[in-house]
Amino acid sequence: MSEIPTDGQMTWKVEGATDTALHLRHHPSEPWQPYEDFPEYFLPDPREFSKGYATFLALLKKGWKAV
Template sequence: MSEIQTEGQMTWKLAGSTDCALHLRHNSSEPWRPYEEFPEYFLPDPKEFSKGYATFLALLKKGWVTV
């Protein structure tokens, strides 16, 4: 996690999707991708947490924004 970009965007639910899990992109010109596709950022979640919550908190501390 030490090599995390300090800019990026995160969202929990994509338009038209019923899946509620963290999605990431580095900038608005990129498509949203599930957080699992970013092994350099991925952190495992405790069982009772939402899918991607540990990764979300770590990226939020690095300056990523929620869209």
């Protein structure tokens, strides 16, 4: 996780989706993708955490924005 861009965006609920897992994109013009599609950012979650929460916290610390 050391060479991660600092200007990405994150969301928990993509419009039209039924799941509430973390989704990511690098630029506002890109479509949202599940966080698992970014193995370079993916962090495993403890059993009691929401799906993607560990990755969310790490990216938030790197300057990513929650949308």
